[in-house]
Amino acid sequence: xxxxxxxxxxxxxxxxxxxxxxxxxxxxxxxxxxxxxxxxxxxxxxxxxxx
Numbered sequence: 001x002x003x004x005x006x007x008x009x010x011x012x013x014x015x016x017x018x019x020x021x022x023x024x025x026x027x028x029x030x031x032x033x034x035x036x037x038x039x040x041x042x043x044x045x046x047x048x049x050x051x
Contacts, residue, residue, distance in 0.1 A: 030038060 029035065
């Protein structure tokens, strides 16, 4: 077995300290073919030539 770095007593310290934020309501993202279409346009159609 490997060694443990630091004591396990402090495990999850930061996560418990951070304030809870409720998830925001947002529009549903497209699935399947529609998502692929958006990804394609974002990557290849709207590119500006650099260099």
